[in-house]
Amino acid sequence: MIDLLAAYAPWQLAAALAAAFGSAFVRGLTGFGMAILLVPILALALAPVESVLLANFLSFFIGMSEIRRLVRGAEPTAWRISALVVLLTPLGLFGLAATSEDLARFLIAMIALSAFAAVLLPRRSAAEPGHAATGAVGILSGLMTGYAGMPGPPVVPYYVGRDIPRETAKASMMLIFTIASLTGLVSGAALGILAWRLPVLAVMLFPAVLLGNWLGNHASGRVGDGLWRAVVGVILGGAALAALLRLL
Template sequence: MALLAGYSVAAIVAALLAAFGSAFVRGLTGFGMAILLVPVLALALTPVDAVLLTNFLSVFIGVSEIRRLLRGAEKSAWAIIALVAVTTPVGLYLLSLTSPAIARVVIALIALSAFLAILLPRLKALEHHPATTGGVGVLSGLMTGYAGMPGPPVVPYYVGRDIPRETAKASMLLIFTCASTTGLASGTILGLLDWRLALLALLLFPAVLLGNWLGNKASGSIEDRTWRICVGVVLGGAALAALWKAFG
């Protein structure tokens, strides 16, 4: 298959396993697919292609459960989505100007930032302030464009607040689905999108579907406190792995 020319069997198997594992984490925690998948894909693809391929997968899985996301998301998600739509092209343009080696380091540092943010003490007066929501939206858009990772600002914003788990998950996943759609549109407008990536995403999508389904089943069987601990563990592990891959 011409699409897979240049990729070793080991690279394809690694991509399938990474797609499955990251989707399982997505189903379990409500985030994590991009944070885990982009650094792995960036080892075999250019950083731009890794980001856009992850965007395709995020859109595919988001569309498959869109009714649940629309029903459960908090209203703040729509304000963040609007800001993401405006700032994502800026992040993607900056990525196109960055060398692959530097981009991989920046992507790893972005993954680390999500872990550090979740450790910060919660400020009750700011956690749902319009300025906080706006800042989350702007940063999420820039990170969507540059690293395919809208999660680092979004995850602490929802997970760190005292709201139902399903509301937090639905809000995050709706934002991620819309952010990935914006990322693909930006890539098309800027002439950076190779449409063969859509075919590669279709190849990986069954692994994503299976992983996400199993993650959702596991999420339904654990308590909120355990879920929040899982969030922290996933963020910490993703940060360490991304840093090791970037600097190792």
């Protein structure tokens, strides 16, 4: 294990550990935000492709630890969106592999910024959107899963923007993100860009993810909806701003 991690400097490992814990806390608190926060921060220390695939490992691990609850609580729309994510993720990942690192970091920061803007939109009714809207969310989420490891920007406003129970929204989003992360890993392996040191690093970081997620879940029940949305918006905006400042 030590030999596989020798490619990383100590500061890179420390940054990855801190990012894993913080993003997992946000996931537990809100039901989303892990990849949106984790990938831009990891991309400051690691190559963009490694950042995306590492985030996929961690998202898959934590999702599988809760899979029964997610399947029980998710909306049927989560399965339709997930099917499109599976189909479109390889195309997004292929685009990432063909993009320069600087451009990839910039686009990932823009995606994080779009998620911040989406959280600020006013809520809509609880009615399920039409097939066209659901299909568009699935297509965009699949492309973003492959390119940036972030299925969230289209999915978050689809669920959080509707007046549905918070737990239903959280379970639906988490189920999509779990399936999306597995799809990203399978696509990365098929394209030959999945380095063996990444699952080793993910296993090393996973205890921090478990702890952060547990603390976030514990805090979730004590936070009202207004504060919940405000905290998420501030965190997402901060992550995007930090990534942009790094590029400048």
